Amino acid sequence: AQKITQTQPGMFVQEKEAVTLDCTYDTSDQSYGLFWYKQPSSGEMIFLIYQGSYDEQNATEGRYSLNFQKARKSTNLVISASQLGDSAMYFCASNSGYSTLTFGKGTMLLVSP
Amino acid sequence: DAGVIQSPRHEVTEMGQEVTLRCKPISGHDYLFWYRQTMMRGLELLIYFNNNVPIDDSGMPEDRFSAKMPNASFSTLKIQPSEPRDSAVYFCASSFPGWGVDTQYFGPGTRLTVL
Numbered sequence: 001a002q003k004i005t006q007t008q009p010g011m012f013v014q015e016k017e018a019v020t021l022d023c024t025y026d027t028s029d030q031s032y033g034l035f036w037y038k039q040p041s042s043g044e045m046i047f048l049i050y051q052g053s054y055d056e057q058n059a060t061e062g063r064y065s066l067n068f069q070k071a072r073k074s075t076n077l078v079i080s081a082s083q084l085g086d087s088a089m090y091f092c093a094s095n096s097g098y099s100t101l102t103f104g105k106g107t108m109l110l111v112s113p
Numbered sequence: 114d115a116g117v118i119q120s121p122r123h124e125v126t127e128m129g130q131e132v133t134l135r136c137k138p139i140s141g142h143d144y145l146f147w148y149r150q151t152m153m154r155g156l157e158l159l160i161y162f163n164n165n166v167p168i169d170d171s172g173m174p175e176d177r178f179s180a181k182m183p184n185a186s187f188s189t190l191k192i193q194p195s196e197p198r199d200s201a202v203y204f205c206a207s208s209f210p211g212w213g214v215d216t217q218y219f220g221p222g223t224r225l226t227v228l
Contacts, residue, residue, distance in 0.1 A: 037219075047216055
């Protein structure tokens with residue numbers, strides 16, 4: 001069974017600064033995927049970025065990037081140049097092969113002007 | 114392209130009533146998932162289908178919950194009879210692992226309130 005741990009219940013950042021959201025995972029599988037989702041106050045779950053366990057490069061998607069440290073089993077989300085619209089709940093999740101996603105409990109990010 | 118579509122977006126009902134939630138996955142996706150989100154328990158997988166066949170329903174909390182997928186473009190989650198503790202946001206998600214990355218795309222959710 002997989003386990004996802006997000007140790008930061010809440011994070012605060014000022015607009016235009018970068019912020020890192022932590023995520024560690026626990027799996028014995030060799031092949032797995034790591035995902036980040038954003039859930040704004042409106043409630044929808046928005047897919048942000050993906051990292052495969054065999055990917056050698058850290059994933060990037062616009063202002064989002066992952067700091068993937070396989071040996072430490074961590075995949076931290078870095079949001080550069082924070083915007084007010086980044087205020088949301090952020091979930092880390094993982095799967096193995098085509099199995100189901102296991103989600104962390106989430107981190108609430110608040111961006112202040 | 115349309116994303117995952119769920120209806121209704123909000124549902125308020127009284128205890129004991131039957132509730133039916135509906136989902137239309139993204140066209141071409143062959144996996145469909147039903148999740149429930151509450152403050153106390155976070156996101157829980159209830160059941161998922163592959164090619165319209167239920168694969169794992171171990172997350173379905175009780176016999177009061179049932180899900181069907183009669184065809185590739187439609188699924189329902191039914192609660193009968195509903196109870197106040199069923200109040201939650203119910204998400205439907207779909208994916209197509211054949212495209213290489215097994216990303217699940219979520220619908221907007223149905224916020225269910227059982228009085």
